[in-house]
Amino acid sequence: xxxxxxxxxxxxxxxxxxxxxxxxxxxxxxxxxxxxxxxxxxxxxxxxxxxxxxxxxxxxxxxxxxxxxxxxxxxxxxxxxxxxxxxxxxxxxxxxxxxxxxxxxxxxxxxxxxxxxxxxxxxxxxxxxxxxxxxxxxxxxxxxxxxxxxxxxxxxxxxxxxxxxxxxxxxxxxxxxxxxxxxxxxxxxxxxxxxxxxxxxxxxxxxxxxxxxxxxxxxxxxxxxxxxxxxxxxxxxxxxxxxxxxxxxxxxxxxxxxxxxxxxxxxxxxxxxxxxxxxxxxxxxxxxxxxxxxxxxxxxxxxxxxxxxxxxxxxxxxxxxxxxxxxxxxxxxxxxxxxxxxxxxxxxxxxxxxxxxxxxxxxxxxxxxxxxxxxxxxxxxxxxxxxxxxxxxxxxxxxxxxxxxxxxxxxxxxxxxxxxxxxxxxxxxxxxxxxxxxxxxxxxxxxxxxxxxxxxxxxxxxxxxxxxxxxxxxxxxxxxxxxxxxxxxxxxxxxxxxxxxxxxxxxxxxxxxxxxxxxxxxxxxxxxxxxxxxxxxxxxxxxxxxxxxxxxxxxxxxxxxxxxx
Amino acid sequence: xxxxxxxxxxxxxxxxxxxxxxxxxxxxxxxxxxxxxxxxxxxxxxxxxxxxxxxxxxxxxxxxxxxxxxxxxxxxxxxxxxxx
Numbered sequence: 001x002x003x004x005x006x007x008x009x010x011x012x013x014x015x016x017x018x019x020x021x022x023x024x025x026x027x028x029x030x031x032x033x034x035x036x037x038x039x040x041x042x043x044x045x046x047x048x049x050x051x052x053x054x055x056x057x058x059x060x061x062x063x064x065x066x067x068x069x070x071x072x073x074x075x076x077x078x079x080x081x082x083x084x085x086x087x088x089x090x091x092x093x094x095x096x097x098x099x100x101x102x103x104x105x106x107x108x109x110x111x112x113x114x115x116x117x118x119x120x121x122x123x124x125x126x127x128x129x130x131x132x133x134x135x136x137x138x139x140x141x142x143x144x145x146x147x148x149x150x151x152x153x154x155x156x157x158x159x160x161x162x163x164x165x166x167x168x169x170x171x172x173x174x175x176x177x178x179x180x181x182x183x184x185x186x187x188x189x190x191x192x193x194x195x196x197x198x199x200x201x202x203x204x205x206x207x208x209x210x211x212x213x214x215x216x217x218x219x220x221x222x223x224x225x226x227x228x229x230x231x232x233x234x235x236x237x238x239x240x241x242x243x244x245x246x247x248x249x250x251x252x253x254x255x256x257x258x259x260x261x262x263x264x265x266x267x268x269x270x271x272x273x274x275x276x277x278x279x280x281x282x283x284x285x286x287x288x289x290x291x292x293x294x295x296x297x298x299x300x301x302x303x304x305x306x307x308x309x310x311x312x313x314x315x316x317x318x319x320x321x322x323x324x325x326x327x328x329x330x331x332x333x334x335x336x337x338x339x340x341x342x343x344x345x346x347x348x349x350x351x352x353x354x355x356x357x358x359x360x361x362x363x364x365x366x367x368x369x370x371x372x373x374x375x376x377x378x379x380x381x382x383x384x385x386x387x388x389x390x391x392x393x394x395x396x397x398x399x400x401x402x403x404x405x406x407x408x409x410x411x412x413x414x415x416x417x418x419x420x421x422x423x424x425x426x427x428x429x430x431x432x433x434x435x436x437x438x439x440x441x442x443x444x445x446x447x448x449x450x451x452x453x454x455x456x457x458x459x460x461x462x463x464x465x466x467x468x469x470x471x472x473x474x475x476x477x478x479x480x481x482x483x484x485x486x487x488x489x490x491x492x493x494x495x496x497x498x499x500x501x502x503x504x505x506x507x508x509x510x511x512x513x514x515x516x517x518x519x520x521x522x523x524x525x526x527x528x529x530x531x532x533x534x535x536x537x538x539x540x541x542x543x544x545x546x547x548x549x550x551x552x553x554x555x556x557x558x559x560x561x562x563x564x565x
Numbered sequence: 566x567x568x569x570x571x572x573x574x575x576x577x578x579x580x581x582x583x584x585x586x587x588x589x590x591x592x593x594x595x596x597x598x599x600x601x602x603x604x605x606x607x608x609x610x611x612x613x614x615x616x617x618x619x620x621x622x623x624x625x626x627x628x629x630x631x632x633x634x635x636x637x638x639x640x641x642x643x644x645x646x647x648x649x
Binding site: 066071073074077078081082084085088089090093207210211212213221222223224239241245248249252253274275276279280282283286287290293294297550553554555556557 | 570573574577581584585588592593596597598600604608609610611612615616618619620622623624626627629630631633634637638641645646647648649
C-alpha cells in the first residue's frame with residue numbers, strides 16, 4: 001500500500017476512535033461539561049494534560065526549531081517542561097482544593113471583585129484564541145501534505161471532529177479522547193525516531209543514541225559529526241548558542257511561568273477528585289510530556305545530520321523523492337543560484353540555495369530515513385492528534401470563559417444550569433467556526449502572537465494566582481494593579497517590537513538584550529512589585545477571604561469551626 | 566489560623582523552597598549560566614552543559630515533582646490534614 005492509502009487508513013481509524021469515545025462519554029450537567037465531574041483518574045488526567053499541552057507546535061515544529069537553533073533551542077525544551085514543577089508545587093493542589101471550574105473563578109472570588117474576574121476572562125479568551133488558530137493551521141498542513149486534500153477542506157474536517165466531541169462530551173468527552181490522542185501521538189512520535197536512532201547510531205533509545213557514536217564504524221560521536229558538518233558549512237557549532245545568555249535566561253523563564261499560567265492547562269487540575277490527585281497527576285503529566293520532549297532534541301540532531309548528508313552537494317535531479325514531494329508544498333525551496341544543478345546548503349545567504357521550513361523536519365523524517373509507508377501515515381495521524389487535542393482543550397476554555405465566567409458569574413447569576421449548558425455548547429460552535437476561519441486564512445502574526453500568549457499568561461495569571469495562595473494579605477487593589485501593570489508593560493513591549501517597529505526588533509534595541517519572547521518574565525516581576533506595593537498601602541482583604549485562603553492551604557475538607565479559631 | 570495549620574504551612578514552604586532551589590540550579594544554573602564551564606566536561610558524546618539544557622533538566626523536573634508528592638502526602642498524614 002502507498003503512503004496515501006496507509007495515511008487514509010490510519011487517520012480514518014483514529015478519527016473513528018475519537019468519535020466512538022465522544023458518543024460513549026456524552027454529558028448532561030455543567031459540572032461534567034466543564035470539569036468532567038471531578039472524577040478523572042490521575043493517570044488519565046496526566047495523559048490528557050500531556051495531549052492538551054502538546055500542540056501541533058510541539059509535535060510538528062519543535063524538533064525542527066531545535067534542529068535549526070541548536071543549543072538555543074533548549075529554551076523550549078526547558079521552558080515547556082519546567083513550568084510543570086511550578087504548577088505542581090505552587091498552583092495545582094490549591095486550585096483543586098478551591099474547587100470551582102475556572103481560573104477567572106479563582107481570580108474573581110479570591111479578589112472579591114468582578115473587575116478582576118473580567119480582566120481574567122479577557123486574558124483567558126485572548127490566550128486561547130491565539131493558540132487555537134495555530135492548531136487549526138497545523139491540521140490543514142497535515143491534510144494537504146499527506147492526504148492531498150486542500151487546506152480548507154482539511155480544516156473543515158478537523159472542525160467537524162472537534163465540534164462533535166466537544167459539544168457532546170464537554171470536558172468529559174475531551175478528556176477521554178485526549179487520553180486516546182496522547183497514545184496515538186506518542187506512538188507516532190517514537191516509532192520513527194527509534195528506527196532512525198537504530199540506523200544512525202545502532203542504539204534503539206534515541207536519548208542515548210543522541211550522545212552515542214555514528215554507526216558507520218568511524219567511532220565518531222554523532223554530535224561531533226554534526227558540529228563538524230555545521231562548521232564546514234559556515235554555521236556555528238550545533239552545541240553552542242548564538243543568543244545572548246540573558247535572553248536565553250529570560251525566554252526560558254517566560255515560557256516556564258507562562259506554561260504554569262495557561263488556563264487550558266490549569267483547568268485540567270480541576271478534573272481530578274482530590275488534592276492528592278492534583279499533585280500526582282502533574283507528575284504523571286510531566287512524565288508523559290518528557291517522553292516526547294527528551295526525544296525531540298535527539299530527532300533534531302538526527303534529522304539535521306541526515307539532511308545535510310543526503311542533500312548538500314547532491315545534483316538536483318538525483319535528489320531523493322521526499323525532496324520533490326516537499327517542494328510541492330512550498331515548505332522546501334531550492335533555487336539554483338550558480339546554475340550548476342547541484343544543491344548547496346550554506347550559512348552564507350549569498351551561496352545558500354536551500355530554504356527549509358522547520359515544520360517539515362518531523363513530518364518528513366520517516367521519508368528522509370526511508371522508513372516504510374505505514375510509518376509516514378502514523379506520523380500524519382500523530383500530528384492530527386496533537387493539533388486536535390489541544391484545539392479541543394482551548395475551545396472548552398473559551399466556552400467556559402464566556403458561558404460560565406462572563407454570563408453566569410458576572411452578568412446573569414440567576415441563569416439555570418440547563419440554559420448555561422446550552423449556551424456553553426453554542427459558544428463551542430461559534431468558537432470552532434472562528435478558529436476554523438483563522439485556520440484557513442492564517443493571520444501572518446500567528447508566530448509572534450504565541451510569544452504574546454505566554455508573555456501575558458506569565459505577566460497576569462501566574463503572579464495573581466500565586467499571591468492569592470501564598471500571600472494572605474494580598475487584596476483586590478493590589479492584584480488588579482499588578483495584573484494591569486504586568487499586562488500593559490508586556491503587551492506594549494511586544495506590540496512595539498513586532499507590530500509597530502519590526503525593523504527595530506533586534507538585540508541592539510531591546511532593553512538589556514531581552515527579546516519580546518522573554519519580556520513576560522519582566523512583566524511578571526513588574527506585576528509582583530506593583531501588587532505588593534499597592535497592597536501595602538490599602539486595606540486588608542475581608543475576613544472571609546482570609547479564611548478562604550486558610551482553607552485552600554489544607555487538603556482536608558474541614559468541618560465548620562474545626563480549624564479552631 | 567490554629568497552631569497546627571501554621572506549623573503545617575511552614576513545613577510545606579520549607580519543602581517547596583528547597584525543591585525550587587534544585588529546580589533553579591539544574592535548569593538556569595547548569596543549563597544556562599554555567600553551561601560553558603560544564604561543557605568542558607564530556608560524558609560520551611555529550612558536553613555536560615548541553616546535556617543538562619536538552620536532557621538532564623527534564624529528568625530532574627520529574628524527580629522533583631515526585632519527591633514533592635511523596636513528602637506532602639506524608640506531611641498531610643502527620644498533621645492529619647489528609648483527605649479521607
